[in-house]
Amino acid sequence: WSYYSPRLAVDNNRQVRLEAAGAHWDLLRRSDKGSLQQHLPRFFPQWLRSRHDENREVARICAESVSAVLPDAVLSKAIAHYLAQILQRLCKDVCAKEASFGDSAVESSEEIRGRRDRAVTTSLRCMADCLE
Numbered sequence: 001w002s003y004y005s006p007r008l009a010v011d012n013n014r015q016v017r018l019e020a021a022g023a024h025w026d027l028l029r030r031s032d033k034g035s036l037q038q039h040l041p042r043f044f045p046q047w048l049r050s051r052h053d054e055n056r057e058v059a060r061i062c063a064e065s066v067s068a069v070l071p072d073a074v075l076s077k078a079i080a081h082y083l084a085q086i087l088q089r090l091c092k093d094v095c096a097k098e099a100s101f102g103d104s105a106v107e108s109s110e111e112i113r114g115r116r117d118r119a120v121t122t123s124l125r126c127m128a129d130c131l132e
Contacts, residue, residue, distance in 0.1 A: 028065060040078065048086065048129075
């Protein structure tokens with residue numbers, strides 16, 4: 001899941017992003033605390049970033065899943081603990097070349113650009129939110 005989730009979360013299709021957010025939440029609900037702690041560094045940046053999706057419904061589901069799994073006090077501590085890793089991942093996406101967001105042999109440049117723009121926009125919003 002950690003391989004596909006980042007790509008699905010910035011897909012151009014709102015329904016794909018919505019389904020990915022729902023699937024992510026379902027996986028989290030079924031995870032025990034130990035498993036969650038073990039895998040949190042891998043998916044935490046993307047999970048936080050998805051709360052800033054341009055689509056309100058996608059952003060709401062992601063925000064609800066974060067709040068349900070990590071209450072405010074725990075979330076603040078988790079962000080502080082993983083801040084360097086969060087920023088590193090988000091900066092990597094902001095600085096990534098457009099080509100890394102798709103395959104020009106099977107997708108149009110507009111689709112790839114849209115995915116990259118979404119990743120950059122949500123990453124910047126997430127960085128600002130984490131640094132507040």
